[in-house]
Amino acid sequence: MAVISVKTVFEKINLEPISAIAEVRRPVLGGYASDLLSCAMRGAKKDFLWVTLQSHINVVAIASLLNLAGVIITEGNRPAPEVVTQAEKEKVILLLSPANTFSIVGQLTALGIPGE
Amino acid sequence: MNEDNPFDHDRLRLFKADLHIHTVLSGCAEIEMIPSLILWQAEKKGLNLIAVTDHNACHNAEAVMEAAMGTNIHVLPGMELQSREEVHLLCLFDAVETCKEWQEKVFQKLPPMVNREKLFGPQYVVNAAGEWLWTEERLLATSADMTLEEIVDQVASLGGVTIPAHVDRPSFSLLSNLGLVPEVFSHGPLEVTSFFNPQTGCQQWPQLRNRCLIVNGDAHRLQEIQNRTTFKMTHPLIREMVMAFQGQQGRQVMVEWSKN
Numbered sequence: 001m002a003v004i005s006v007k008t009v010f011e012k013i014n015l016e017p018i019s020a021i022a023e024v025r026r027p028v029l030g031g032y033a034s035d036l037l038s039c040a041m042r043g044a045k046k047d048f049l050w051v052t053l054q055s056h057i058n059v060v061a062i063a064s065l066l067n068l069a070g071v072i073i074t075e076g077n078r079p080a081p082e083v084v085t086q087a088e089k090e091k092v093i094l095l096l097s098p099a100n101t102f103s104i105v106g107q108l109t110a111l112g113i114p115g116e
Numbered sequence: 117m118n119e120d121n122p123f124d125h126d127r128l129r130l131f132k133a134d135l136h137i138h139t140v141l142s143g144c145a146e147i148e149m150i151p152s153l154i155l156w157q158a159e160k161k162g163l164n165l166i167a168v169t170d171h172n173a174c175h176n177a178e179a180v181m182e183a184a185m186g187t188n189i190h191v192l193p194g195m196e197l198q199s200r201e202e203v204h205l206l207c208l209f210d211a212v213e214t215c216k217e218w219q220e221k222v223f224q225k226l227p228p229m230v231n232r233e234k235l236f237g238p239q240y241v242v243n244a245a246g247e248w249l250w251t252e253e254r255l256l257a258t259s260a261d262m263t264l265e266e267i268v269d270q271v272a273s274l275g276g277v278t279i280p281a282h283v284d285r286p287s288f289s290l291l292s293n294l295g296l297v298p299e300v301f302s303h304g305p306l307e308v309t310s311f312f313n314p315q316t317g318c319q320q321w322p323q324l325r326n327r328c329l330i331v332n333g334d335a336h337r338l339q340e341i342q343n344r345t346t347f348k349m350t351h352p353l354i355r356e357m358v359m360a361f362q363g364q365q366g367r368q369v370m371v372e373w374s375k376n
Contacts, residue, residue, distance in 0.1 A: 061235040
């Protein structure tokens with residue numbers, strides 16, 4: 001399976017990119033889903049997409065810390081403007097979806113993105 | 117605190133309080149959050165009781181207590197602890213030694229990660245004059261591997277009190293993370309943010325009806341310090357506060373809601 005980019009992911013499953021658009025060609029090597037940030041710190045890896053409904057500033061901090069491919073924020077949650085600004089600064093790609101985490105993870109799996 | 121008149125030591129007095137204040141030890145707090153300025157702002161707000169509650173640590177509590185000597189502001193040492201469930205809890209104590217003892221236990225349960233200042237902000241330890249002493253390198257902005265129940269039990273066994281923080285916030289709070297108030301907090305106080313409106317709030321969260329709610333600032337900058345919660349009690353002690361939360365023997369908690 002060829003490695004796909006963040007851009008391919010959001011085009012195929014209809015996500016709304018809202019920050020660090022210049023980075024969208026970066027590869028996606030895996031996925032991780034949890035709403036607990038301490039779990040994401042342990043479970044998400046470099047170049048993974050992290051799926052969560054959390055949208056506060058620490059999400060950006062963790063995505064930057066782990067050098068994630070991006071964060072998919074589900075259930076229509078929209079981060080505050082200062083969160084988007086910080087994501088822009090840290091080159092963290094935030095992608096929004098009205099769908100819930102379960103649906104998004106299913107679609108990522110269908111694209112061949114592994115979980116471990 | 118002034119010495120009490122020995123003939124009048126059980127008189128009920130009013131303590132205007134903000135029990136959730138961060139200092140420069142919290143990475144997310146502004147650099148202005150040093151002892152002298154916190155006390156200056158507290159005095160301006162008419163407070164005579166405050167608690168120092170940094171994330172998962174209490175290195176600066178003693179400095180604020182020291183800076184408050186000779187003022188009429190009483191300072192409680194404490195911390196804002198993040199549980200395994202990512203719920204923020206205020207842990208308050210009477211004595212700084214007890215609070216340090218608690219911090220030792222908490223540090224054993226924190227992951228040994230290094231703070232990244234660029235992402236989480238610097239964690240400065242200062243003296244009473246606000247001068248820099250050292251920088252805490254350990255990452256404090258994360259969860260201690262302790263459950264809510266463990267925390268409540270252990271804090272109580274040290275003579276402290278645990279209060280769930282900003283329960284109306286959409287993250288790091290009892291209601292957002294657990295969806296309901298667990299048994300261990302079925303009595304006792306809950307903290308709400310300064311944005312909480314009791315009418316609409318209790319419609320949104322029926323479980324907050326008939327609960328003892330207190331408003332604190334969760335101040336990360338001076339202007340966020342609040343003066344809307346008043347305790348009626350004899351002394352600024354945890355045991356008196358606990359009686360006030362339960363409305364026992366004339367002790368009580370009064371909250372001014374009208375500022376919303």
